[in-house]
Amino acid sequence: MRSIRQLLTAILGAVAFAALLLAAVPAYAHDAAESSSPADSSTVAAPPAKVSITFNRDPLGLGSQVKVSDAAGTDWADGKVEIVDNVASQKLRDGAPAGKYTVVWRVVSSDSHPIEGTFTFTATAGATGSTAAPVPTVGTPEPGVTPAPEVAPDTSEPFPWSVVMFGVVAAGLLVTLAVLARRKIVTGNDDEDPGAGTR
Numbered sequence: 001m002r003s004i005r006q007l008l009t010a011i012l013g014a015v016a017f018a019a020l021l022l023a024a025v026p027a028y029a030h031d032a033a034e035s036s037s038p039a040d041s042s043t044v045a046a047p048p049a050k051v052s053i054t055f056n057r058d059p060l061g062l063g064s065q066v067k068v069s070d071a072a073g074t075d076w077a078d079g080k081v082e083i084v085d086n087v088a089s090q091k092l093r094d095g096a097p098a099g100k101y102t103v104v105w106r107v108v109s110s111d112s113h114p115i116e117g118t119f120t121f122t123a124t125a126g127a128t129g130s131t132a133a134p135v136p137t138v139g140t141p142e143p144g145v146t147p148a149p150e151v152a153p154d155t156s157e158p159f160p161w162s163v164v165m166f167g168v169v170a171a172g173l174l175v176t177l178a179v180l181a182r183r184k185i186v187t188g189n190d191d192e193d194p195g196a197g198t199r
Contacts, residue, residue, distance in 0.1 A: 031055050031056055031057045031059060031110055032055065032056050032115070033053050033055055033105075033115075033117050034054050034055060034056050035054045036051070036052065036053050036054070036103070036119045037051060037052045037053075037054075038121035039119075039121070040119035040121070041119070041120055041121070042121050042122075043121070043122045043123075043124060044122070044123050044124070045123070045124055046098075046123050046124070046125050046127050047076070047092055047096035047097075047098075047101065047123045047126070048092065049091065049092060050089050050090060050091045051066065051068055051089070051092065051121075052087050052088065052089040052090070053066075053087070053088050053105055053107075053117075054087050055086045055087075055107075055109075056086070057086060057109070057110045058083075058086045058110055059086070059109055059110060059115075060107070060110065061083045062108055063106070063108050063114065064080075064081035064083060064105075064106065064107045064108070065081065065104075065105065066088065066103065066104070066105045066106075067103070067104045067105075068092055068101055068102075069101065069103075069104070070096065070097060070099055070101055071099045071101075076092045076096045076101075077091070077092065078090075078091045078093040079091050081107075083107075088105065090103075090105075092127075094127060094128065095128075096123070096126065097123075097126045097127075098123050098124060098125050098126045099122065100120060100121075100122045101120060101121055101122070101123065102118060102119075102120050103118060103120070103121070104116070104117075105118070
């Protein structure tokens with residue numbers, strides 16, 4: 001009787017452990033952006049020298065892209081994305097005008113999956129030197145700049161292999177415990193039969 005109780009306790013413990021593992025997986029499945037600078041939908045006095053995104057973990061330094069477009073669709077990003085620890089930063093060219101900006105970013109997270117997002121901010125005045133570099137009008141493209149085509153964000157989620165792996169481990173634990181339980185019950189019955197006959 002005591003062996004059956006111990007067995008049931010072990011099975012319940014394994015089930016609880018597996019449930020905790022599966023509950024914890026979504027929280028650690030993918031990296032996520034925690035904040036941005038400027039903050040999403042904020043208003044700033046002038047376009048900043050750079051924009052940045054802070055993540056909950058350190059993204060990988062490959063394949064990163066940050067596009068900073070004004071209301072006319074001109075990309076003001078200057079140079080490559082700089083990643084220091086968990087912050088990805090993108091410098092802006094001088095002369096950015098006043099108005100609304102849309103930042104579209106894409107990085108490779110620490111688990112090797114690409115993640116992306118977007119945020120906006122509004123500048124009430126142009127950056128220093130913006131009068132010398134007016135917003136290009138139709139037919140007068142800005143020298144040396146070819147606006148990149150708008151890329152629709154990929155909303156598909158990568159397959160959650162980590163969830164599948166934890167599920168397989170949990171199922172394996174339960175099967176192992178069930179086999180051990182069956183053996184204990186059979187062994188316990190075999191041990192009890194000779195004693196019962198001698199009485």
